[in-house]
Amino acid sequence: MESQLSIDEVAKRTGLTAYTLRYYERIGLIAPVGRAAGGQRRYAASDMTWIEFLLRLRTTHMPIGKMQAFAKLRGAGDSTVPDRRQMLEEHLTDVLAEIEAMRQSAEALQAKIEHYRSLEQSLASDSISDEGHANEHREPLRTRTRQTA
Amino acid sequence: MESQLSIDEVAKRTGLTAYTLRYYERIGLIAPVGRAAGGQRRYAASDMTWIEFLLRLRTTHMPIGKMQAFAKLRGAGDSTVPDRRQMLEEHLTDVLAEIEAMRQSAEALQAKIEHYRSLEQSLASDSISDEGHANEHREPLRTRTRQTA
DNA sequence: CTAGAAGTTGGAGTGCGCTCTAAGTCAACA
């Protein structure tokens, strides 16, 4: 049974702090874990599995309120499996949409970086032919265009 | 010039609220926009482009503090282009890592959903052959650990 | 000339997710 980890060991392994682990337990995200003499927490392997799953939910931005709802269902036994599956399916839909949104924005950022790169080229050649005031581009949006009233 | 939008029109188009638009201006994320008679804000096309870019940064979870730093560089002219590019490159690295983390977690969630699906199958057949108590299955259920007195 | 709608400002309040403090308990060691 090396599956009896102290709170600090769990913190180290999960990247959570001891504060956060206690907080999660307090708010019902983690069911009361076993205790050693003196009331110190001892985490079993099954606790670790659950915490890792919680971290999956957190990574995918599930709010704590929903995690609490999920944890409550889980505590209520196998009869809630369909509900839990539905929750995860709905969440997964959101997650996939968010990943796609981030992917698109990342692409836009990449394009902006490229734009800056070429802008740096022109600015560099500007300063060769015209050293002095390098400030009449107001905004590096799409290539050029700068007029507005 | 239909590029003179009121704050409500901008709110409608960007999905931000008027409150948030003013807040962004107050904290320097958006440079002071043009004003109509009576001091009402009028957003030009270039403002819209910038706001859309800000939304890209927000979508990719750049904290407001960094956006402020970026906006400040932008306001300081073309000489800051290399700094801005570097900021975006570093941010993009983070973003790609986050996307990958989310992708992996999404996969784990998908697996969990499949697991639940098959679990629902076995629970259903249980209740055919053994109608009554459908609650002695293995899996992410805590075994023992209750309290310590 | 009002009335009402829509804006303006600075500042206060909110919700989330931790993060830390204060006071106390306990086990182990000198």
Added chain:
DNA sequence: TGTTGACTTAGAGCGCACTCCAACTTCTAG
């Protein structure tokens, strides 16, 4: 037996990103 130090608890505090309020000004319609 006394001290150390890691742990415990309830509750307060914090940083972020908004979100709303109160009081005021201005524009438009009737």
